[in-house]
Amino acid sequence: MESEANILVVLPLEEYQREILEAAAPKASFSYRTSQTVTPEDLSKATILIGWAPAELCRHATKLEWYQSHTSGPDAYLKEGVIRPEAIITSATGAYGLAVPEHMLAMTLMIIKRLHTYRDAQRSHLWKSQGAITSIWNSNVLVIGLGDLGIGYAKLCSSLGAHVVGVRRTIAPKPFCVEEVYTGEELDNLLPKADIVALCLPDNQGTRHMMDERRLSLMKPGSVLINGGRGASVDTDALLRALRSGHIFGAGLDVTDPEPLPPDHPLWDEPSAVITPHVAGGFYLPENLDRIVRISAENLRRYFAGEQLMNVMDRATGNRHPLTLSWH
Amino acid sequence: MESEANILVVLPLEEYQREILEAAAPKASFSYRTSQTVTPEDLSKATILIGWAPAELCRHATKLEWYQSHTSGPDAYLKEGVIRPEAIITSATGAYGLAVPEHMLAMTLMIIKRLHTYRDAQRSHLWKSQGAITSIWNSNVLVIGLGDLGIGYAKLCSSLGAHVVGVRRTIAPKPFCVEEVYTGEELDNLLPKADIVALCLPDNQGTRHMMDERRLSLMKPGSVLINGGRGASVDTDALLRALRSGHIFGAGLDVTDPEPLPPDHPLWDEPSAVITPHVAGGFYLPENLDRIVRISAENLRRYFAGEQLMNVMDRATGNRHPLTLSWH
Numbered sequence: 001m002e003s004e005a006n007i008l009v010v011l012p013l014e015e016y017q018r019e020i021l022e023a024a025a026p027k028a029s030f031s032y033r034t035s036q037t038v039t040p041e042d043l044s045k046a047t048i049l050i051g052w053a054p055a056e057l058c059r060h061a062t063k064l065e066w067y068q069s070h071t072s073g074p075d076a077y078l079k080e081g082v083i084r085p086e087a088i089i090t091s092a093t094g095a096y097g098l099a100v101p102e103h104m105l106a107m108t109l110m111i112i113k114r115l116h117t118y119r120d121a122q123r124s125h126l127w128k129s130q131g132a133i134t135s136i137w138n139s140n141v142l143v144i145g146l147g148d149l150g151i152g153y154a155k156l157c158s159s160l161g162a163h164v165v166g167v168r169r170t171i172a173p174k175p176f177c178v179e180e181v182y183t184g185e186e187l188d189n190l191l192p193k194a195d196i197v198a199l200c201l202p203d204n205q206g207t208r209h210m211m212d213e214r215r216l217s218l219m220k221p222g223s224v225l226i227n228g229g230r231g232a233s234v235d236t237d238a239l240l241r242a243l244r245s246g247h248i249f250g251a252g253l254d255v256t257d258p259e260p261l262p263p264d265h266p267l268w269d270e271p272s273a274v275i276t277p278h279v280a281g282g283f284y285l286p287e288n289l290d291r292i293v294r295i296s297a298e299n300l301r302r303y304f305a306g307e308q309l310m311n312v313m314d315r316a317t318g319n320r321h322p323l324t325l326s327w328h
Numbered sequence: 329m330e331s332e333a334n335i336l337v338v339l340p341l342e343e344y345q346r347e348i349l350e351a352a353a354p355k356a357s358f359s360y361r362t363s364q365t366v367t368p369e370d371l372s373k374a375t376i377l378i379g380w381a382p383a384e385l386c387r388h389a390t391k392l393e394w395y396q397s398h399t400s401g402p403d404a405y406l407k408e409g410v411i412r413p414e415a416i417i418t419s420a421t422g423a424y425g426l427a428v429p430e431h432m433l434a435m436t437l438m439i440i441k442r443l444h445t446y447r448d449a450q451r452s453h454l455w456k457s458q459g460a461i462t463s464i465w466n467s468n469v470l471v472i473g474l475g476d477l478g479i480g481y482a483k484l485c486s487s488l489g490a491h492v493v494g495v496r497r498t499i500a501p502k503p504f505c506v507e508e509v510y511t512g513e514e515l516d517n518l519l520p521k522a523d524i525v526a527l528c529l530p531d532n533q534g535t536r537h538m539m540d541e542r543r544l545s546l547m548k549p550g551s552v553l554i555n556g557g558r559g560a561s562v563d564t565d566a567l568l569r570a571l572r573s574g575h576i577f578g579a580g581l582d583v584t585d586p587e588p589l590p591p592d593h594p595l596w597d598e599p600s601a602v603i604t605p606h607v608a609g610g611f612y613l614p615e616n617l618d619r620i621v622r623i624s625a626e627n628l629r630r631y632f633a634g635e636q637l638m639n640v641m642d643r644a645t646g647n648r649h650p651l652t653l654s655w656h
Contacts, residue, residue, distance in 0.1 A: 102463055102488075106437035113434040118604045119447045125596040127588040127605040133612045135430055159487040160430075260455040268453040276446045277455040284461045 002027040002304045006063075008046035010038050010053045011070060012283065017293045021050075024300040048303070050296050058082045066303060068296050069313075071281065072096050072148055073202040073230060078315050090299055091311040091320060093148045095291040096281040100200075100254075101152030103280035104228040107252025108157075108196055109136060111224050116250070116274050134195065137161035142194035144187070144210070146175065147320075149228055150200035154178050157196075165190060169206070169319070191218040196226065203230035204318025213238035222249045228280055231257035236267060243272045254280040330355040330632045334391075336374035337624075338366050338381045339398060340611065345621045349378075352628040376631070378624050386410045394631060396624050397641075399609065400424050400476055401530040401558060406643050418627055419639040419648060421476050423619040424609040428528075428582075429480030431608035432556040435580025436485075436524055437464060439552050444578070444602050462523065465489035470522035472515070472538070474503065475648075477556055478528035482506050485524075493518060497534070497647070519546040524554065531558035532646030541566035550577045556608055559585035564595060571600045582608040 005028040009021065012034050022030055033042055035052045040060035043053060049061055050068040055076045058067075064087040069077060072093040077083050110116055114130045121128065141157045143150045146168040154164045158177040166178040167187055174181045182190060187210075191197065197219060201207040211225070211234045219225070225248055227234055236257050242248040250272045258265075259278060267273050283289045299309050314321045333356040337349065340362050350358055361370055363380045368388035371381060377389055378396040383404040386395075392415040397405060400421040405411050438444055442458045449456065469485045471478045474496040482492045486505040494506040495515055502509045510518060515538075519525065525547060529535040539553070539562040547553070553576055555562055564585050570576040578600045586593075587606060595601050611617050627637050642649045 098463060098465055099461075102437065102465065103441055105488075106434075106441040106443055109430065109434035110438050110443055113431050115434055115438055115443075115602070115604065116447055118607075119444055119602065121605075122596060122603050125589075125591040125593075127591075129605060129607050129610070129612065131612065132614070133427075133607075135426060135613055135615065137426055137430065156488060160433075160484060261453075263453040263455075265453075268450060274443070274447065275450050276443065277457060279446075279457050279461075282457070284457065284459065285463055286460070287463065 005029070005047050005304075006045050007031070007048045007050065007300075008033065008038070008042055008053075010035060010049070010051035011289065011292065013289070013293065017289065020293050020297050021300065024297040025304055028300075028304075048300075051292075055079075055082050059084075061087075066090070066309075068092070068299055070095070070292050074313060075203040075230065075318060078313060078318055085315075088309065089313040089315070090309050091313055092292050092295055093311045093320060094295055095288055097148040097152040098291075099285040099288050100149045100228050100280040101156050103254060103276070104149075104153050104198060104200075104226050104252065105156045107254070107274055107276070108198075108224065108226055111250035111252055111272075111274060112136065112139075112196075117271065120271065136196075139163070139195040140165070140193055141196045141198065142167065142190050143178070143198045143200060145200035145202075145207075145229055146172075146178070146181065147200060147202075150198070151175050151177065153198055153200060153226075153228065162196075165194070188215070188218055191215060192220055194220060194223060196224045198226040199229050199233050201229040201233045202318055203232045206317070208232050209235045211235065211239070213241075216242045216248065219248060221247055224248070224250050224252070226252040228254050231255040231259045240267055240270060240273075243270050248272070250274065254278055333357070333375050333632075334373050335359070335376045335378065335628075336361065336366070336370055336381075338363060338377070338379035339617065339620065341617070341621065345617065348621050348625050349628065352625040353632055356628075356632075376628075379620075383407075383410050387412075389415075394418070394637075396420070396627055398423070398620050402641060403531040403558065403646060406641060406646055413643075416637065417641040417643065418637050419641055420620050420623055421639045421648060422623055423616055425476040425480040426619075427613040427616050428477045428556050428608040429484050431582060431604070432477075432481050432526060432528075432554050432580065433484045435582070435602055435604070436526075436552065436554055439578035439580055439600075439602060440464065440467075440524075445599065448599065464524075467491070467523040468493070468521055469524045469526065470495065470518050471506070471526045471528060472561075473528035473530075473535075473557055474500075474506070474509065475528060475530075478526070479503050479505065481526050481528060481554075481556065490524075493522070516543070516546055519543060520548055522548060522551060524552045526554040527557050527561045529557040529561045530646055531560045534645070536560045537563045539563065539567070541569075544570045544576065547576060549575055552576070552578050552580070554580040556582050559583040559587045568595055568598060568601075571598050576600070578602065582606055 043061040051070045066088045112134045117130045141162045141164045144167045146166045155177040158164045166181045252274045254276045312321045371389040379398045394416045440462045445458045469490045469492045472495045474494045483505040486492045494509045580602045582604045640649045
């Protein structure tokens with residue numbers, strides 16, 4: 001019942017954003033914390049949790065009925081012993097469809113224009129060409145994972161004149177920004193044709209080390225790998241070898257495995273790896289938090305109206321439930 | 329007369345590219361050199377010169393009737409004592425409308441996503457957020473100079489959801505990728521509104537130090553400057569001060585003043601300056617040379633048919649002649 005609901009929001013919200021949430025459940029009581037200030041006691045009272053509570057504290061949420069995550073891939077919260085099994089988990093799919101694809105495109109262009117190499121040369125005050133480059137226009141882009149992020153990236157690349165092909169788990173209607181769609185069985189035939197391979201996958205048993213030594217070797221010589229999904233989709237050691245050999249021209253990685261990348265990891269020193277510390281999403285672009293609030297508010301309205309929630313996660317597979325609606 | 333023409337081509341052409349040129353003037357005689365191999369004697373025989381002969385050698389071309397440049401801004405060849413006054417000079421406007429705008433977009437995204445800062449942090453093996461970012465989507469982009477490069481950059485930015493406004497010398501029909509077009513008189517009113525200011529100007533008296541201390545101070549706090557045209561459009565010392573103060577968040581410079589940037593110039597060490605050594609155009613993207621060949625071949629055909637050449641330069645102003653056709 002709405003009037004008995006204790007909603008704990010663990011997000012750095014502005015007043016106008018709190019008002020949007022509260023308007024969706026006017027009889028419920030709301031508490032606001034941040035990742036730094038939330039306590040086990042706060043969690044023990046919550047019937048609904050929204051946002052970025054540290055996963056290791058979530059076992060204290062013994063009354064929890066529903067967890068609305070702030071990420072599109074709440075892998076860490078799907079593990080046993082984190083969110084109690086009786087609670088529904090919903091993702092924030094839709095919140096990062098602007099920020100993550102733009103970050104991935106920025107990495108893509110940086111690498112194909114050699115701007116990472118020019119940045120390194122700038123330190124040496126070196127005014128000297130670093131050689132041939134390629135264009136995104138007329139390039140072949142393979143997007144693996146056609147969720148919110150993959151479709152967003154496909155849109156950006158196709159807007160700039162790239163030929164985009166997508167791979168997804170199940171056959172579904174073709175988005176307009178993708179020329180062809182395949183399921184994973186075709187992956188080995190598609191990898192040798194792509195100039196740019198972009199990963200936008202959640203972390204689950206079906207995706208872990210999808211890009212292993214064999215698949216990396218199937219990539220076109222001189223091609224580029226971009227990962228905006230989860231680090232575990234790539235075998236990091238195999239990638240490092242493929243970069244060192246020059247078989248892969250460059251890799252743009254916002255996510256790594258392990259993550260955070262330890263200070264002594266050799267990937268840091270590989271010049272053709274461009275690494276950012278899982279910041280493509282997060283709250284670094286103000287629009288992201290606005291979108292999380294809008295998704296959460298719509299799900300709050302649905303929850304108390306007894307309607308189907310959006311973005312419901314399937315704990316068994318780690319994917320969104322196939323029949324759940326998503327927010328676009 | 330075509331059969332008496334001595335055409336000296338100073339470009340690193342493949343056989344298929346030579347065939348395209350020769351098909352446009354089948355009775356003429358062609359010689360091929362590169363910037364490294366061309367001699368004063370080669371130049372003394374040429375009636376038509378195509379490509380990148382070093383400017384300091386061009387005074388030896390005493391029989392020259394027409395010089396087809398390989399660049400869209402052949403400033404160095406317009407100066408007195410380089411190409412003899414009787415010769416027509418045509419630019420390669422149209423050749424770089426893909427490569428330079430893509431390079432400028434790559435610099436833009438790199439800076440607004442702080443990828444230059446993350447690249448620096450990578451050297452220290454630092455897994456740490458560098459703070460808030462912005463998006464190209466919904467940003468306000470001001471493009472100064474709506475030639476081939478400026479329109480190309482405007483197209484890319486508007487495809488990604490930016491609001492693009494353009495400034496040009498003379499009022500002309502509005503390209504579809506630009507929401508509004510103004511002449512230079514409005515510049516001071518437009519600068520404070522733009523998140524990104526992109527310069528795509530030739531070097532001439534009207535453009536030199538267009539972005540001086542006063543105009544740089546009119547830019548919005550935290551905005552970004554991109555220069556893909558000519559270094560002299562910007563007062564480098566004033567820019568350095570604006571970057572150091574933080575008033576300008578970052579500058580992406582493929583061209584500088586002086587150029588090449590001397591090894592001891594302080595701009596190299598300014599972290600918010602992203603510098604590339606005038607490589608956005610050139611022959612680094614194979615498509616560029618193909619386009620120069622196609623432009624040159626069409627102009628050869630026109631030349632011997634007695635038709636008006638495309639891209640004729642006006643030596644007095646340093647701009648393309650307003651009535652000349654351009655290649656798109």
